[in-house]
Amino acid sequence: MDRSEKAAFVAALQAVFAETSFVLVSQNKGLTVADATKLRRQMNSAGATYKVAKNRLAALALTGTSFQGISPLLKGPTALAWSKDPVAVAKTAVEFAKGNDKFVILGGALGKQTLNADGVKALAELPSLDALRASLLGMIQTPATRIAGVLQAPGSQLARVFSAYAKKDEAEAEAA
Template sequence: MARADKQAAVAEIAESFSDSAGAVLTEYRGLTVKELQDLRRSLGANANYAVVKNTLAKLAAKEAGIEGFDELLTGPTAIAFIKGDVVEAAKGLRDFAKANPTLVIKGGVLDGALLDAKEIAKLADLESREVLLGKLAGAMLASLSQAVYLLNAPLAQAARLAGALEAKAQEDPSILAGGAGTPAAAEEAPAADEAAAEEAPRPRGCCRRGRRADRRLRPG
């Protein structure tokens, strides 16, 4: 490879490292051309799967500021430069490796930190971004529903009280005047009874007996 072509290839790989959220190194020994194509399709927009030369990848990793990458670059190497959801890309590689054991996941890098094969497997076991967002949205909706219920509960109680007052007022309009009406008439009833008693005629015998009693009590 000419020096200019080598520099261009290194620059391209280094740019892929820099522009990616993460990268997963694999050994593709034994995979057919068709299987490699199937792997690229399965990753979709989440990752760009590229076959690289180890010497160029080492130079590119150093240029991108990634250290400790050299020991992973052995054997036929292909790198999945992750552009989309890191978890989804890790899941895609894991599932493809299960169906095609000749694909070996060796490790990777995420946000500048090196990951071994076990850590990549743990990453693949995490829930995807879409699932997490769905759970977050569900939790937010549940909290919002509770908040709306708490805000509306006093209003509903006030509406029920107002309805009960309206029904009672239709039965007894005096309630709207501060409770006058029937209770006031009940309080005035004793005074009316006393006045009626004073005005009522006395029985005839009561006065005569009273005068006779007076005469007996007078001296001589």
């Protein structure tokens, strides 16, 4: 890479860091090309990006961003992963790390909050953004259906009472 390519790479990473909410730092010491390709495909299917970057250039790109706290993690053969959905990146990385001991999660940053490997694993256990949206929507809709049921209940109870009086009156009229 010449100087202009490096500057363009740093600018591109800074633009990515400005748009994303979560960055994961992993170590890929001894990861085969096939495994790296598999990981990239899994990340892409989860809506995330996985990129191996030179540590010095990545540290330059992190300068001045909210993710500056992960700069100390950039030692050795590292890679970065990011997405707008932080849980998707964490889940994909944790699942891949379970099956491949050469892929190690070093940590990450969720906004200005720096996470260690355990923090990333805890983040991976959370439900995804889509699952949270679905449960929130369900919670919003549930009170509306309950309110409708409560409002309909007095009317149906009155109808039953009137029906019972009508049947009682009919039975008395038939008996007389």
